[in-house]
Amino acid sequence: MDILEKLKILSDAAKYDVSCSSSGSDRKNTKDGLGIASSSGICHSWADDGRCISLLKILMTNYCIYDCVYCVNRSSNDLPRATFTPDEIVDLTMNFYKRNYIEGLFLSAAVFKSPNYTMELLLKVVQKLREEEKFNGYIHTKAIPGADKEIVDKVGKYVDRMSVNIELPTEEGLKLLAPHKNKESIFTPMKLIKTGIMQSTEERKIFRSSPKFVPAGQTTQLIVGATQDHDLKILRLSEGLYNSYNLKRVYYSAFIPVSNNPKLPVLKSPPLVRENRLYQADWLLRFYGFQAKELLDEEKPDFDLALDPKCDWALRNIQLFPVEINKADYDTLLRVPGIGVKSAMKIIQARRFTSIDFYDLKKLGIVLKRAQYFITCKGKYYGIKSMDSEIIRNQIVEKIPMEKNHHQLSLFDKVSLEDKYIQIGGQL
Numbered sequence: 514m515d516i517l518e519k520l521k522i523l524s525d526a527a528k529y530d531v532s533c534s535s536s537g538s539d540r541k542n543t544k545d546g547l548g549i550a551s552s553s554g555i556c557h558s559w560a561d562d563g564r565c566i567s568l569l570k571i572l573m574t575n576y577c578i579y580d581c582v583y584c585v586n587r588s589s590n591d592l593p594r595a596t597f598t599p600d601e602i603v604d605l606t607m608n609f610y611k612r613n614y615i616e617g618l619f620l621s622a623a624v625f626k627s628p629n630y631t632m633e634l635l636l637k638v639v640q641k642l643r644e645e646e647k648f649n650g651y652i653h654t655k656a657i658p659g660a661d662k663e664i665v666d667k668v669g670k671y672v673d674r675m676s677v678n679i680e681l682p683t684e685e686g687l688k689l690l691a692p693h694k695n696k697e698s699i700f701t702p703m704k705l706i707k708t709g710i711m712q713s714t715e716e717r718k719i720f721r722s723s724p725k726f727v728p729a730g731q732t733t734q735l736i737v738g739a740t741q742d743h744d745l746k747i748l749r750l751s752e753g754l755y756n757s758y759n760l761k762r763v764y765y766s767a768f769i770p771v772s773n774n775p776k777l778p779v780l781k782s783p784p785l786v787r788e789n790r791l792y793q794a795d796w797l798l799r800f801y802g803f804q805a806k807e808l809l810d811e812e813k814p815d816f817d818l819a820l821d822p823k824c825d826w827a828l829r830n831i832q833l834f835p836v837e838i839n840k841a842d843y844d845t846l847l848r849v850p851g852i853g854v855k856s857a858m859k860i861i862q863a864r865r866f867t868s869i870d871f872y873d874l875k876k877l878g879i880v881l882k883r884a885q886y887f888i889t890c891k892g893k894y895y896g897i898k899s900m901d902s903e904i905i906r907n908q909i910v911e912k913i914p915m916e917k918n919h920h921q922l923s924l925f926d927k928v929s930l931e932d933k934y935i936q937i938g939g940q941l
């Protein structure tokens with residue numbers, strides 16, 4: 514099979530993995546090297562079908578010994594298979610980089626022969642790229658569940674980021690849909706990476722030349738909608754991962770039906786709105802000081818698909834509003850729907866000099882579409898003269914038509930500037 518045919522098969526097979534992003538690394542170029550991971554040229558843009566468009570995103574192989582029923586590469590699936598040799602991937606990466614097609618490599622793999630054997634292949638690629646080709650661009654690889662510590666350690670010294678995909682939020686889900694995997698085989702490499710990062714950070718405080726270990730941190734991916742698990746379960750898991758394993762990101766991937774297996778739910782289309790709500794809630798956990806238990810509970814275990822999670826929380830806690838924009842502290846401002854991290858900082862800075870009114874907020878570029886119902890400015894309320902949560906909800910839902918949220922965000926969508934700002938900037 515020629516290299517182009519392999520590339521077609523193995524880049525297509527990689528598109529279901531959304532756990533790649535190229536930010537967070539500061540690897541510099543060297544005198545005799547090529548590439549730099551820290552420049553602004555490295556970004557994480559996404560094509561409509563989920564592929565990252567700035568990294569060479571491929572699988573080393575799509576031959577898999579496992580048979581996860583939700584996965585297109587499962588061993589029982591009849592599809593064209595291919596495997597790159599390590600040299601082929603190195604050549605592709607170097608040639609694409611030199612032509613300015615890519616800014617780095619996202620290299621994943623199905624489980625070929627065994628977890629350790631697969632990791633050995635990944636090691637050959639990254640070792641050759643760094644040591645022989647002096648490639649200093651961004652590299653993100655997988656840590657294969659079940660692989661030994663030694664091999665994870667070796668790979669971690671060459672790459673910027675690693676990810677171990679959890680895929681399903683519960684042990685029961687794994688037993689049902691991915692019986693060859695278990696929680697332990699997934700969490701063990703995650704723990705190894707966390708320990709390696711901490712050790713390397715400590716060593717580098719003493720010896721600046723100590724090798725970095727996975728300097729851009731680790732990520733994971735969770736599939737949404739392949740099991741009956743509620744959003745609450747997923748969000749609690751993400752919170753635990755951020756707290757216990759210092760994950761950089763949890764990526765959520767709406768389940769795409771790739772099989773008629775009766776163990777899988779029957780879905781008309783991938784649950785993209787739900788995926789979007791989980792991303793928004795994840796943002797609230799990481800940057801807004803929310804806890805999973807504030808956003809959802811056993812009585813309400815799933816997000817309202819018609820409202821973003823912060824609006825939903827505010828309406829369920831309407832007694833806390835409206836807040837006076839000139840008096841509220843930073844943490845309280847952050848809880849106002851529509852006021853994000855940047856907006857809250859702008860307000861705090863601006864009111865050092867003057868007291869702010871509604872029009873000043875507009876001049877500061879603050880999006881008031883949602884915020885108007887939850888704030889006062891100099892004691893004046895600009896909402897609908899009612900603090901009834903149901904009435905406010907109807908106003909907000911009416912202004913955010915559901916169909917806008919029914920597809921994945923694209924660079925080329927005809928979305929209003931205000932909505933783009935909210936979605937891209939995460940200013941919830």
Ligand code: SF4
Binds near residue numbers: 579581588
């Ligand atoms: S181990 Fe990975 S590649 Fe193999 S079937 Fe499971 S999810 Fe797919």
